[in-house]
Every structure is written in C-alpha cells, then in structure tokens.
Amino acid sequence: DSGVTQTPKHLITATGQRVTLRCSPRSGDLSVYWYQQSLDQGLQFLIQYYNGEERAKGNILERFSAQQFPDLHSELNLSSLELGDSALYFCASSNYRERGYTFGSGTRLTVV
C-alpha cells in the first residue's frame, strides 16, 4: 500500500455518462495531482491541487473538473464521456520538499 488510495479500481460506463474518481492522499501530503495515461499519449498531467486550491492546470478538457476537499481528498469528475476518454487515471500526492511523489494504483476507466 503506497498510502495513496484511489477508488474505484475499475469503471465501465457508457458514452455520454458522468463518473467521479476519488483519491485520498498519503497522510501529511498537501498536494494532489491527477494524471491520465492513455495508450497513445503516455502519462499526461491534468491538474494539481494544493491544500484545497487549484495550483496548476494541464491539458484538462472542459468536460473534466476536479476539487480537493478540506480533508484533502480529491475527486476528478468526468462528464459527457467519449470513447477516447478510456484510460488509466492516476492520482499522486506529495509533500514535495520532504518526500517526493507517491502514486495511487489508478482507476481504469472504460467507456463503451
């Protein structure tokens, strides 16, 4: 167990639907990052939250949104899903200056 918990591990849903992915960071880590890994694009940064506030944004689609709650867990919301959104979604957390990055085990999203 890396200390970063992601749920669910697998998700199968239909096009047009909306899903929510959840991430609990390692204890003491204030930053949460969301990454998407698709077969043709590799790992891509989506968004970062630090202590509840958005810190940096990558190539995140407008159909996607995220937030970090007061208890520091984060949710990634994906809406109007398309087949191309099928990918592994990873969450990572860091208390960067001290302990580097820790990745969760990922959520495999399949859109059918």
Added chain:
Amino acid sequence: KNEVEQSPQNLTAQEGEFITINCSYSVGISALHWLQQHPGGGIVSLFMLSSGKKKHGRLIATINIQEKHSSLHITASHPRDSAVYICAVLPTQGGSEKLVFGKGTKLTVNP
C-alpha cells in the same frame, strides 16, 4: 521534440544480465524520478534524484545535472523486473511541481 527522452524503448534481457536504461532531458530541473509500472497498471516511485547516485537493492540510479542525463541500472536482472520504467522530471521553470514524463522503456527479462 519531447522534453524527456528515454532509450531504449524496448529491452529484452536474459535473467542475470546487467541492464541500463537511459534518460535525457532538455530543460532545467529540480529533481528527476524513476518510476516502475508493472502490467496491470500501478506506478511505483523507485528513486527521486537531484544529484549523484542512489542505490536500493539491485537498482542503481545516477544523474549528471550538467549533461542533463540520468541512468537506471539493474544488476542481476530477474523476470520479476519485467515492467515499464518511466523517467520523469520536475522542471524548474515557473516553479512547477508537475512531472513531465518520458514515454517509458519496456523491459522484458526472460528466465
């Protein structure tokens, strides 16, 4: 051109061989990570480097900041080392804390 380049893309070795995976990057960085991803998806952070060399068991990672290059070595390779190894850097520009990834090296170690 990608900011992070890894070589080789694919590597097949026999059990017991010494393995080297290389990573070159083109931007100033504050740290470099080596990550391991097994089939089935989970990512494990192996090393975080900002200078010099680190060793953990049979794994050794080195970095040369001046040459913008890092290597990951595996001694006495074993089939359980079969995985994708990913180099990722933390650019200093803009005070970013987000990783930039290489495309990975797929390692297969045959018994």
